[in-house]
Amino acid sequence: MRTLLKKHKTLLITNISQAVTFEGVSKKKGRFPKKEELAVLSNAAIICKNGKIVWVGPAKEVHSFRVSTKIDANGMVCFPGFIDAHTHMVFSGSRHHEFAQRCEGKSYLEIAKAGGGILSSVQTTQHAALQDLVTQLKKRLLFSKSLGITTVEIKSGYGLSLAQELKCLKAIARAKQEMGLNIFATFLGAHAFPKGYAKEKYVADICQKMIPTICKQNLATFCDVFMDRGFFNLSQTKHIFRTAQQYGLRLKCHADEFQPLGGTELSCALQAQSVDHLISITAHGIAALKKSKTTAVLLPGTSLFLGKPFAPARKLIDSGVRVAIATDFNPGSSMTQNLPLMTLLAATQLKMTIPEVLSAITYNAACALGIESEVGSLEIGKQADLAFYEIPSYEYLPYHYGQNFCKLVIWKGIPTAV
Ligand SMILES: [Zn+2]
Structure with a gap:
């Protein structure tokens, strides 16, 4: 990837075949996304100033503006920069050997008993130096950016002690300083119980120390x-x-993945930003979500990778729940950063329409992070985060799957060629 220019006063991007603005989706707060709400502008242009979008409209109207720099999009399709709202991107080591064992018929439990599972990634991450974690994380983030992803949520959770969790979160903070991307850190000390630790003692450590x-x-x-x-x-x-809220942290929850234990209902009652997974969500959970402002984040890559059922996206969307899609990128249950590929799974496995799928990785994903007033749509005043795809139409994105057609990414008005 190559940064095209760092400093400019006003940047005009013209010759955009379709600018998918999501203006209507944004007005309806991401519920029931319909085709007309994508508000697709044909033959469009966009002007950015000081890292913000200051104008979006038909290219033929652009002549009245004074611009310092111009980019010809050569007929590409422009989306708001994509948002991966659920990743476990900070880890060291690989679990490909466990995957090979699973392919030979071993169960997850057997593998975990033999020292595999989350705790094996905990071990390799604990042994990694902070700088190694930063280097690996930056490499992964660069790849995400090459797909048109401009915002990434990253969870800790492979440390499982105060010092190790701090190391993982510091790696995220360092990458945030050094990368041209919006990065949000989530503390997931409660990812698993560390080996040889009394459960209640670990919960007390999370609340009192971490x-x-x-x-x-x-x-x-x-x-x-x-x-x-x-x-x-x-x-x-x-x-x-409750402790996290007292300290000013906002909440997210891995809920209802294998068994519904009331995680969705609890999260909605506590006004969590999102509840994620939801493969086993109950009618009661859906009712709670519908009444709340909490966003449902579905992770179809995990279902695919583990051979599990898919979340009931249709029931959620038809009930009026706001649905986002993310990769769940992690070494054990979803080893992919390919958010555009998730749009195919959302369309074919979750039975979502193209407007629903595209809203799920833009505006709705912004809602899952509480940043929908800043990113997630192409509207005046929003951050100039844009993804340009060399495809004939926005509907082509999930259709031609597994290949990267992103050629230009703009983050805060700074263009990078892929
Ligand atoms: Zn996860």
Whole structure:
């Protein structure tokens, strides 16, 4: 990737075949996205000034503006920069050997008993130096950016002790300083229980030591808990969430993935920003979500990778729940950063329409991070984060899957060629 220019007063991008603005989706806060709400402008131009969008409209009207720099989009399709709202991108090591064992018929439980699973990534991440984690993370972020992703949420959770969780969050903070991307850190100390540790003692450590220290150092925006069978239960999650809120962290929850334990209902009651996974969500959980401002983040890559059922996206969307899609990029259950590929899975497996799918990685994903007033649509005053795809129409994105057609990414008005 090559940064085209760093400093400019006003940047005009012209000759855009379609600018998918999401103006109508934004007006309806991401619920029931329909084709007309994508508000697609044909033969469009966009003007950016000081990192913000200052004008979007038909290219033929652009002559009255004075611009310092001009980019010809050569008929590409322009989307708002994509948003990956759920990743576990900070880890060291690989679990391809476990994947090979699974392909030979071994169960996840057998692999975990032999030292595999989350705790094997914890071990390799604990052994990695901070600088190694930063280097690996930056490499991954650069790849995400090459796909047109301009915002990434990154969870800790492969440290599982105060010092190690701090190391993971510091790696995220360092990458945030050094990369041209919007990065949001989530503290996920409650990802699993560390080996040889009493469960209640670990929950007490999270609440009494980790959350206060992390907040003092301003290292996270969100707090997440893996609430499921064999992981954190309802009362432990409630305790962690209440503490996190007292320290000013916003909430996210891994809920209803394997078994519905009330995670969605609890998260909605506590006004969490998002609940994620939801493969086993109940009618009661859907009703709670519908009444709340919480966004449902579905992770179809995980279902594909583990051979599990897919989340009931249709039921959620038809009930009026706002749905986002993310990669869940992690070494154990979804080893992909390819958010555009998730749009294919959302269309074919979650039975979502193209407007629903595209809203799920832009405006709705922004809602899952509480940043929808800044990014997620091409509207005047929003941050100039843009992804340009060399495709004949916006509908082509999920259709021609597995290949990268992104040729130009603009973050805060700074263009980078892919
Ligand atoms: Zn996850």
